[in-house]
Amino acid sequence: MSFSKEPNHIDVLICGAGPVGLFLANELASFEINFRIIEKLDKHANFSKAIFVSARTLEILDNRKLIDPFLQNGVKVKQFVTYQNINKLFDIDLSSMDSLFPFALMNRQNKTQDYLIDALHKKKSMGIKNVPNVEFGMELIEYEEKDDHIIVVVKNVNSGKEEKIICSYLVGCDGVHSSVRKGRNDWIFEGRTLDNSWVVADLNIDYELIKDDQVTLFAAEGGHIAILPLDSRKKSFRIIGRVSEEHLTLDKLQKLIDEKTAPIKLKLTDPAWIANFKVSERVANKYRMGRAFLAGDAAHCHSPVGGQGMNMGIQDAHNLAFKLALVIKNQAINPDKILTSYEQERHPVGKSVVSGTSFATKMLSGKDFISICLRTFVAPFMFHVFPQFAFNFQSSLFQTDLKYFPETSDILHKYIPRSSPKNKLIKVGHYAPDGLLKKIFPQKNHDRLTLFDVFRSTALKHTLILFTLNKGVTADRNPLINTLLEIYSEYKRTITPIIISYQGTVQTADIPFTPFLEEGREQHIFIETKFELHEKYGITKEIGQQAFVLVRPDLYVASAVFENDVDKLKAFLKGYLVKLDRHS
Structure with a gap:
């Protein structure tokens, strides 16, 4: 096998230039780590995929000085409202959320990618060392791990030329069909793919009930419908929901929405795109194998309920980046312990979110007696009568209650303060409060x-x-x-x-x-x-x-x-x- 050029050695190779890979690239650039980032596609798609940016992700972007374009261009959502037919079941007011950003932000994925690429260019212009460009049209073919490095073979999808890259660490941010994950037989994507089909459509909706500062859900037997604002100036929204058929036209989608929201009549116009997809509920058995790591959809995938996929992935990258930097810069006493803690901390989060979104999807869409009772009677009662229940729900949805545990993480201090009924010292593994x-x-x-x-x-x-x-x-x-x-x-x-x-x-x-x-x-x-x-x-x-x-x-x-x-x-x-x- 001949290669286009002699292999060069880098610290980290990022495979995948979606939001997760690009955020990780910004992190490594800030730490001045020598890395490359490759993407199989020739360019990013113009349509949006993930659009929901959670409060915790906004805090992360703010901490890394990346947030300005998100706040300038995104749509702020202040509440979630759930209907069944014309009846409001319950709503969730986000203004009381314990966060610097007490709202959800809707921002198209292609815009998120543009902002993060712009941030890389800005770092490069500021003189930060080792900031590469995204290498589009580059596909990972195979890799082999050695004692102190990984040999990766990549191919230019247009020219067919192959290149050998030697890296200390490899991170797969390349989605549910991850080449990094598939590159090892002992990496298993545990879980299932659901039989039912889902639709996603970006289009215009003109109806006073559908507001541009709220997420509107219609709970219905056989599948709920969620409507999320995209652009308040154009009355542009995203529809996500379970459907009984694939390859929907606008007319067929209109008929489906009429059935789900009756007697409400929503007028759908000007679709930017309509697509079907299947939902998989899977978590990789490991997030780390030697010198290779998984993050984002390569490590976990689930129902779109709650919009947590991209947010979890960015938080994966946030957790991993500083640990890689400590090890690469020889600042960690026990490198293996530092790197293992990534899986110890993030794998339980992935499993928890997958099971949580699975339950929420069933509650909103199930035809069984228990699901109907939960969404029609139990959930509205709990939200109205017990404010703490609503607070706990939104904290979980927006990931502001996420914590790690010293019992399972090797790099958290296993310190127990001397017992006292007055002792309220913040617990290790909790997110630092602001003030x-x-x-x-x-x-x-x-x-x-x-x-x-x-x-x-x-x-x-x-x-x-x-x-x-x-x-x-x-x-x-x-x-x-x-x-x-x-x-x-x-x-x-x-x-x-x-x-x-x-x-x-x-x-x-x-x-x-x-x-x-x-x-x-x-x-x-x-x-x-x-x-x-x-x-x-x-x-x-x-x-x-x-x-x-x-x-x-x-x-x-x-x-x-x-x-x-x-x-x-x-x-x-x-x-x-x-x-x-x-x-x-």
Whole structure:
């Protein structure tokens, strides 16, 4: 076999340039990892596939400074409304959602891909090293893993020329028919393909009941219909639903919708596309095999109910990217443990979402007595009578309640605070809460910010927060300042320290002696006026102890300890991250 050129060695090869692959590419580019990204198609399709962007995904995009075009061009959805015939069964108001973005965003997949490609180009123009272009028309043919690398054979689908690539790691973001997953016999896509057919159509709907700031569902025996807004200016919507026949024309689709929504009459016009698809409910048996990984639809696929597919995939990439960076940069004590934690944390999420969407689909569409009772009586009663049920439902749907568990993840600190009925310290594996702060060195009109604003500037490292209660921010007032600086001096490559105190404890006399002045990091000392962040993180006045909280680059808590257990934090870090002096 002859190849077009001699093989070159890269750190990571991404197979698939959909939203998941492109987000992973942006992550690796930010970490300055040497990678390539290939896509079998000659170009992206103009029609939209995934359109639903969840609150948690919006938070991730915001943290990575990618969110602006999404907010500028997407359609914000403020509620979900479910009907059966003309009767409203229940609705879900998203404004109370515990998120910086209390809404869902509808954004066409082709636009999502354009935004992420533009972001790669911007990184390249800013001088970030090793930012490649997407290589369209390149297909993965086969790969073979060696001790310290993978040999991948790819082919240009137009010229037929083959190329050999040597990479340290291979990531399959190439969809349900993944070539990466199929490249190994021991990778199994466990699950089933459902017999029924589904339709997806983008078209115009003119009816006052169908609003452009809500998702409208019609529950019906034999298959529900979901209507999602695409463009409020053009009254453009997406219809998704189960159907009894394939190859629908506009007239046939109109008839189907009339049956599902009667006595409501929706006028459908100007279809951009109408297509059928089958639903598969599958999860890969493993997310990692040696040096190869799966993310997105290559790892899991399910019913479109809840619109979680692309969002799960982006969160897969968010979880994996910083771990690959730690290993490639020799910053991880145990590389295998770091990489295995990707599967340990994300595989249970995939299984949970697949089973959850399967249940929701059956409830909305089932003809059996139990399904009819659930959607007609039980769900409306629970939503109206028990607000916590509605909150839990939307938290699950929008993935704002997602957490990882120290019992199953090798890189989360298995720390149990000393028992006390007053102990409310944030749990390891939980997503870091946000809250308001003020800068200790305020600039005119720019003294207020949020903790997520701070994380945006520390995104490529772990953030070690010292919550000081009222103990001060200088070493002469607070001995833990020296502890923070000691940890920082050992892990400068991987940890950014910040201090959060509250107003009144930082005196003018502190200013010349703040701990980071010599490092030019005085902006990493903050105060809060209402003590809310301390309480959100479980550092209360009742307990009276300061605490350290280590937040990972994906914004999940890696460790949280009270001041009397700081040695346990040091021991955890010693087994997790490489100290500076090992490679200085």
